[in-house]
Amino acid sequence: MPVETAPVRAAVIGVGAIVTDSHLPALRAHADRVRLVAAVDVDEGRLAAFRDQAGGQVAGYRDAARMLAAERPDLVLIGTPPSLHTAQVCAALEAGAWVLCEKPLCLSLAEYDEIAAAEQRYGEEHTGGGGGRRAGGPYAAVVFQHRYGSGAVHARELLTAGELGRPLVAHCQTTWYRDAAYYGVPWRGRWSTEGGGPTVGHGIHQMDLLLHLLGDWSEIRAMAGRLVHDVESEDVSTALVQFASGAMATVVNSLLSPDEVSRIRIDCADATVELTHLYGHRNDDWAYTPAPHVDDGGPRAVRWRTPAADVPSSHAAQLGHFLDAWEKGARPPGSGHDARRTLEFTAALYKSAFTGRPVRPGEITPGDPYYRAMHGNHPDWAPKERTDQ
Secondary structure, three states, rough: OOOOOOOEEEEEEEOHHHHHHHHHHHHHHHHOOOEEEEEEEEOHHHHHHHHHHHHOOOOOOOOHHHHHHHHHHOOEEEEEOOOHHHHHHHHHHOOOOEEEEOOOOOHHHHHHHHHHHHHHHOOOOEEEEEOOOOOOOOOEEEOOOOHHHHHHHHHHHHOOOOOOOOOEEEEEEEEEEHHHHHHHHOOOOHHHOOOOOOHHOOHHHHHHHHHHHHEEEEEEEEEOOOOOOOOOOOOOEEEEEOOOOEEEEEEEEEEEEEEEEEEEEEEEEEEEEEEOOOOOOOHHHHEEEOOOOOOOHHHHHHHOOOOOOOOOOOHHHHHHHHHHHHHHOOOOEHHHHHHHHHHHHHHHHHHHHHHOOOOOOOOOOEEEEEEHHOOOOOOOOOOOOOOOO
């Protein structure tokens, strides 16, 4: 007979919109595998409302450290403003919990390496867990839910297997619109609290999916500007990218675009694959166009068709993969080198945009100013009141 295992005991830190609207439904979708036991928020009214909505016996805390000590959760979901992520992730790892944190996981490569060191340090101290299934970890992963929809999984399988031919040209577009009221939230548009503008706060989702589909990048040349909003960070960025495979791509991140769209297009030798959506995709959002020399009714084109099962990109989809890894004691997707590559790409885009020079992987080391802050202490971009970050 199969061995019954206890559900993963989960806690959330921060109960704002992203946790209430996305993480809570994800937890409910996997109610047979995970149980929410605690929630943390500094706002007592917001915390009470979340506990009412969550139902069950969800303990409430105003302080994350107290919650970690009292509850010892297996999994911590973090949905607080970005500047709080590193300290909260490391505290959860120290308590032996695995972590799934909203993007950006942290504000710099220096902070990412601090998290990686905490994984290694605390992984040597903790075994077991509430369900007794953690042979490895604890690990920290970042929420990049667009990887996990069935359309994205299918596209990556086709690209990896060479079914579409060699990737040649790509386009990655996050063109959204945010007005001045959006920046009325005090932590937005500031390097020290948000880490950057649409590059790190919005377009990072599509950029991560592009890297997930095409693999390692080899060079980036970029520009950034403050064209409309009175903020510290950029409100638009563009880049030209070359991948290790030789493929070339354009990247556009904007919060100035009334006609909002998120798009990835990859032109391969035998077909074009294109994803068009806004905040999430389903199978119907993916399109495959055969090259003229390919029979659009032949066996290859039939294999390109999106799979019968339609799994939307969502927090629930990613949480399922995360729990699979947790049960095996294996590093979850969206962590480790996988997550660092996307953050390094983001830092490289900023460095190239602000210095006017191409940037390559591995270039941003601890001695580089862009290692410790996305603005790199550039005089035109670093916060005027502080240039030592």
